[in-house]
Amino acid sequence: xxxxxxxxxxxxxxxxxxxxxxxxxxxxxxxxxxxxxxxxxxxxxxxxxxxxxxxxxxxxxxxxxxxxxxxxxxxxxxxxxxxxxxxxxxxxxxxxxxxxxxxxxxxxxxxxxxxxxxxxxxxxxxxxxxxxxxxxxxxxxxxxxxxxxxxxxxxxxxxxxxxxxxxxxxxxxxxxxxxxxxxxxxxxxxxxxxxxxxxxxxxxxxxxxxxxxxxxxxxxxxxxxxxxxxxxxxxxxxxxxxxxxxxxxxxxxxxxxxxxxxxxxxxxxxxxxxxxxxxxxxxxxxxxxxxxxxxxxxxxxxxxxxxxxxxxxxxxxxxxxxxxxxxxxxxxxxxxxxxxxxxxxxxxxxxxxxxxxxxxxxxxxxxxxxxxxxxxxxxxx
Amino acid sequence: xxxxxxxxxxxxxxxxxxxxxxxxxxxxxxxxxxxxxxxxxxxxxxxxxxxxxxxxxxxxxxxxxxxxxxxxxxxxxxxxxxxxxxxxxxxxxxxxxxxxxxxxxxxxxxxxxxxxxxxxxxxxxxxxxxxxxxxxxxxxxxxxxxxxxxxxxxxxxxxxxxxxxxxxxxxxxxxxxxxx
Numbered sequence: 001x002x003x004x005x006x007x008x009x010x011x012x013x014x015x016x017x018x019x020x021x022x023x024x025x026x027x028x029x030x031x032x033x034x035x036x037x038x039x040x041x042x043x044x045x046x047x048x049x050x051x052x053x054x055x056x057x058x059x060x061x062x063x064x065x066x067x068x069x070x071x072x073x074x075x076x077x078x079x080x081x082x083x084x085x086x087x088x089x090x091x092x093x094x095x096x097x098x099x100x101x102x103x104x105x106x107x108x109x110x111x112x113x114x115x116x117x118x119x120x121x122x123x124x125x126x127x128x129x130x131x132x133x134x135x136x137x138x139x140x141x142x143x144x145x146x147x148x149x150x151x152x153x154x155x156x157x158x159x160x161x162x163x164x165x166x167x168x169x170x171x172x173x174x175x176x177x178x179x180x181x182x183x184x185x186x187x188x189x190x191x192x193x194x195x196x197x198x199x200x201x202x203x204x205x206x207x208x209x210x211x212x213x214x215x216x217x218x219x220x221x222x223x224x225x226x227x228x229x230x231x232x233x234x235x236x237x238x239x240x241x242x243x244x245x246x247x248x249x250x251x252x253x254x255x256x257x258x259x260x261x262x263x264x265x266x267x268x269x270x271x272x273x274x275x276x277x278x279x280x281x282x283x284x285x286x287x288x289x290x291x292x293x294x295x296x297x298x299x300x301x302x303x304x305x306x307x308x309x310x311x312x313x314x315x316x317x318x319x320x321x322x323x324x325x326x327x328x329x330x331x332x333x334x335x336x337x338x339x340x341x342x343x344x345x346x347x348x349x350x351x352x353x354x355x356x357x358x359x360x361x362x363x364x365x366x367x368x369x370x371x372x373x374x375x376x377x378x379x380x381x
Numbered sequence: 382x383x384x385x386x387x388x389x390x391x392x393x394x395x396x397x398x399x400x401x402x403x404x405x406x407x408x409x410x411x412x413x414x415x416x417x418x419x420x421x422x423x424x425x426x427x428x429x430x431x432x433x434x435x436x437x438x439x440x441x442x443x444x445x446x447x448x449x450x451x452x453x454x455x456x457x458x459x460x461x462x463x464x465x466x467x468x469x470x471x472x473x474x475x476x477x478x479x480x481x482x483x484x485x486x487x488x489x490x491x492x493x494x495x496x497x498x499x500x501x502x503x504x505x506x507x508x509x510x511x512x513x514x515x516x517x518x519x520x521x522x523x524x525x526x527x528x529x530x531x532x533x534x535x536x537x538x539x540x541x542x543x544x545x546x547x548x549x550x551x552x553x554x555x556x557x558x559x560x561x
Contacts, residue, residue: 114488123457125428127491129520129542129553130483136506139481147479147531192482192526237451246443246454247478247508247516 004092005217005224006379008037008210009341012105014328015174017204022054022331025206026105027063029334033101033208037220042067044210046091048084049103050074051333057084057103078280078369079232080104081207081336085377086230088211098213099220105206106331120243120371134370135199135283137242139191142285144240146193149300151288153193157184158306159284160198160326166313167327169354174203175327198284203329207337209344225344228267228378233259235372242370256280256293256366256374263364263376264295271295274378275360276346277317278339280368281324291319294366294376318356321346332369339365340377347381424550427542430457432554433470439539440470441554443515452515472511473537474559480507480531482524493551494543509535509556522557534559 010032012025026049034041041064049057050073058071076083081104088102115134117127126132145151161181167173179197187196210220217224235241238252264270271294279294281287288302296317297305305311311319322328322342325335343363345351361381368374426434432441444456444466453460456468486501487494496502505521507529522538523529535556542553 114491117491123428123455124491125431125553128427128493128551130487130492130494130504131506131518131520132491133483133487136481136483140479140506140508143481144479144531188484189482190484192480192484245518246452247518248451249510249513249515 002093002095003214004089004227005212005214006209006227006340006344007212007217007220007224008033008035008039009344010034010036010208011172011338011341012206013172013174014205014331014334014338015203022051022105022107022204022206022333023059023063025107025204026051026054026057026103026208026334027060027206029105029206029208030060030064030101030103033210037210037212039099039210039220041065043099044069044101045097045099046070046072046088047101047103048072048074048087048091049101049105050076050080050084051104051106051331052077052080052108054105054107054331054333057105057333060103076232077371077373078332078367079336079373079375080333081338082230082367082375082377083232085209085227085337085340086232086375088209089227089230092211092213098216100211101208102211102337103206103208104333104335104337106333107204108202108331110202115243117243122243122245126243126245131245132243134242135191135194138199138283138285139194141240142283142289143193145285145289151300151303154181154185155288155303155306156193156198156284157181159281159287160184162306162312163281163320163324163326164197166321166354167323169313169352170322170327173323173327174329175323194283194285198326200282200325200328200330203331205328205331205334205338207334207341209337209340223348223381225347226380228269228380229263230375230377231259231262231266232375233262233373239372241372254293254368254374255372256290256368256376259374259376260294260366263378267378267380269362269378271364273362274317274364275358276321276343276356276363277319278321278324278342278364279319279366281320281326282330282369284326286368287320287324290366290368294364313354313356321351321354321356336365336367336375339367340379343377343379347379424541424552425545427551427553431455432539434539434552438473439537439554440473441517441537443469443471445469454515454517471514471517475509475511475517475535475556477529477531477533477535477556478508478510478516480505480521480529482506482526505529507556520553520555522555528558
């Protein structure tokens with residue numbers, strides 16, 4: 001049975017890069033990944049890529065070379081990067097190809113996303129009266145979660161503080177300055193209980209991964225990282241999702257729960273086996289809820305784990321070691337692949353000041369986003 | 382038959398009058414009077430079919446899927462087929478399921494409000510569970526966190542959202558903490 005490995009990784013620094021298009025940042029990431037795997041662009045047999053707001057990924061061939069490569073665009077909301085990776089995984093797993101690329105990049109305007117209700121199948125009234133705003137959903141979801149499971153507002157602050165601390169150790173992060181608890185807790189209340197410093201911002205960046213079959217992987221690297229699972233799931237009737245004028249009375253688990261369980265099953269591993277963890281932290285509350293949805297703890301146990309430092313880089317379950325979305329911002333197409341980049345770099349032991357101690361062997365990534373979807377991976381050295 | 386602007390004005394005027402006189406019995410959208418943009422000072426629903434309007438006892442309009450009994454909101458959504466569904470009027474009271482406060486001026490569009498950052502007043506947003514029916518997303522009449530608590534009783538109100546360019550009042554639905 002063919003196994004799939006990541007043999008090259010590349011990134012363009014996240015944040016704001018004036019004078020450089022999202023596409024160019026994607027091309028930068030691809031060149032870095034090619035170089036990391038010691039291959040040329042014309043060695044690449046296939047590519048999957050996507051961006052939400054920075055153009056068609058297949059136009060990258062203009063930057064990289066017109067080699068005739070099979071290049072498919074992926075458009076899957078916040079799971080765009082995850083879906084590109086899953087597609088690349090399947091292409092190699094099937095035995096059709098041995099060497100390919102997954103790439104994601106983006107460049108968003110400043111400020112909150114202003115989504116068009118009609119693009120989400122909604123009517124204009126929903127936007128008219130001020131309900132078409134993602135930050136409200138995040139505020140309302142964590143508000144209910146904290147009420148139901150007894151979590152204090154300070155835990156939200158602590159998640160953000162950790163993110164900015166980890167970001168300060170990551171040269172590719174956008175936010176490189178630590179922020180203290182007082183500043184986080186007392187900054188503008190954007191969507192109660194979430195303050196300004198508890199939210200990530202739309203941003204820019206690009207990430208590229210070179211994937212190879214295990215048969216050829218060692219030609220390109222002496223430390224191939226095995227992609228043991230890559231999964232993607234959408235919502236069920238009854239899960240609480242963004243841009244929903246109504247919700248069902250019956251409750252269903254979030255799409256993350258299903259993507260996560262499928263990933264553990266595919267890898268034959270469990271949450272207790274993960275040495276380094278990246279989970280979607282669109283805002284502080286998301287990291288808290290996703291800890292439980294991904295199986296890392298029971299609902300309500302987060303307060304103790306977070307406040308006692310278990311989720312810090314040197315803790316028992318290091319979470320968002322690169323600063324997550326909070327310190328990197330969210331270029332939608334690149335965000336999921338950034339997490340995989342970070343896990344691969346951690347497993348290779350290349351993370352310098354933010355390196356997880358004791359030679360981590362396995363890692364986990366998770367994205368979640370509109371309109372109610374999730375993608376997970378499990379990686380192993 | 383001549384159908385000039387005067388005739389339309391007259392027709393809408395009559396329809397509005399009749400509806401008001403009969404104590405605003407609910408009628409299907411096709412027979413519901415529209416707010417007339419030529420008539421200054423009308424109170425116009427932000428969207429027709431969202432709630433019964435005009436009405437002394439307005440209610441949100443949902444859609445019930447007959448085969449499953451599920452209720453959706455708003456009714457005008459294409460969740461289900463016409464054959465397998467019917468419009469239903471929703472309860473005007475429920476409990477607060479969750480809430481937040483919109484603390485910054487939303488981008489216009491999609492937001493229709495035209496106030497400046499300095500003029501902007503934070504507003505409450507929540508989900509209200511209508512027992513046995515559905516959980517609806519709604520504006521709240523208060524933005525004061527001290528007045529909001531998950532599980533509290535809420536009731537429907539129709540209130541002004543903004544004035545449009547023609548001087549009409551654009552009306553929206555909201556929930557307020559119930560008095561009793």
